[in-house]
Every structure is written in C-alpha cells, then in structure tokens.
Amino acid sequence: MKTKQITQLGMLLSISLVLGYLESLLPVMAAVPGVKIGLANIVTMLVLYRYGGKQAFFIMLLRVTMAGFLYSGVTGILYGLMGGVCCLLVMAILKRYPLFSILGVSMAGAVSHNAGQIIAAVFVMENAAIFYYLPVLCISGILSGLLVGYLSHLLIKWHFKNFPQN
C-alpha cells in the first residue's frame, strides 16, 4: 500500500467516525433499537468502489472498533462487527455483478447489516425471539440503504471526476 493511499484511507476513517458521531446527534427516529441511517457507511461505499474490498474491510473494522471504544462500549463493538462483516461480505459479492447498481448493493448491505446485528443479539441475549424485530429492520434497511446508496453514488461520481487516479 502506497503512502498516499494510507494517508487517504486514514482521513476517510476519521471522516467516517465523525459521520457516525453526527448521526448519533440526530433525534431518535424510531422506537425500535437498531434503526438508523448508517451515514458512516457512505465512506465504506466510497472505499469499496474506489479502493477495493480489502481496504473497505479494514476501514470498517477500524471504524467499528474505534467507535465502540469512543461511544458504545464492548457490546457495541460485538454488534457492530457482526453487522459490519455481514454487510461488507454481501456488498463485496454483489458489487462484482453488473446486474446490481450501487443502490441495490447498498440496500442489500444495509439489510444484511441489520440481520447480522440481530444474529449477534440472539447470541448475546440467548433468545431467538429477537428475530421478530427483523421485518421492521428489513424495511428500515431498505430506506436507509437507498438513501446511503444514492448519497454514495453522488460522492463516488464526484470523487471519480476530481481524483481519477485516486
């Protein structure tokens, strides 16, 4: 990895942390835990599309761990990692196929993220009934995925125009 890319990824990582913090300042939108926009995922999308899956994975790993120590605690890291890994796996696979645009990739990623967190919650709370939250999280995942996907589309287009070579 070139020094230039390390620097860029470092800055993107800090941007994603700030985005996550900004989102926590927004008033709570729903009465269901786990429903959120996932603004920080815009950075993950940018890195995935402009740098690659490996880089996106490391950025996600670092962001979740750092955000966990800063705001949400160790349980938060566990939930975040489970969600992040599921999300990125699905997005990296779907991105390979031209059948899906960034909107679909983002949507599938958001829903997988929520499903991953639910699976983590089932293991933490040792109760399978939490699965009943999943329909709500599916709908919220579609909406947030579309929003994040569209914002990422705009950002990646801009990024491509201004930094064609990275």
Next chain:
Amino acid sequence: MDIMRNSLIKKGDVGILLLILAAAAFLCVSAGWKKQGDWVYVTVNGNETVYSLKDDREISIGADNGTDAYNRIVIKDHAVYMESASCPDQICVRHKPASKDGETIICLPNQVFIEVASGKEKDIDN
C-alpha cells in the same frame, strides 16, 4: 424496461428489493399467526423466572441490587407491559403490551427480557 436503461436503478436492484420485502412479509405473517400466550418469562441478567399471564400482578426488578436501575413490569388483562424503567431510551416502556406466543419486550440497557409463551409451562422450579 426502457426507463431503466438510462437510470441508476438496475433490474437486479428491484430483485433485491422484492426479495427483502418477501422475507419481511414472511416473517410478519409467521409472527401474526402466533396464538395467545399463557406464560410470561422474565429474564434478568440470564436468570429466568416464569409468571402466569392469567393472573394480574406487578413485578419489580432491581429495587434491591444497590444500583439505581429498575424495571416495573405489569401483567394485566392477559397482557404484559413495562410500566416504568430507569433506562435512558424508554423503548421498553413505549413498547405495546405483549400477549401472543413469542412476543417480547426488551430493555437492552438493563438487560431485562420479557417473553410470552404458550402451551404447557416449561419445567422451571417456581
């Protein structure tokens, strides 16, 4: 599909959307078919206690463990709900009363978990 050719949305995206909606609908329907519950399982920090959903009563949790955290659960008219709680988000308090098999009310901050179940009581020494 001429509209789609020049737009950001591709066919696969619609497929993903439909797949997710189908999965959500399936989960909803399978949850809606649940029958009326008979028992309330209250789990606090991994310790499970069972109560009958038929008998009205009030359950206080955490009043005597030294911390400020508390949860007050009410069983009334064949339904269970969280009357009050010390948690900051109050999600459990706003949750609608649970009465059907498999329904849950969770207070994540206080690690309190309420589940309604039906059928014969599981063998718990209570």
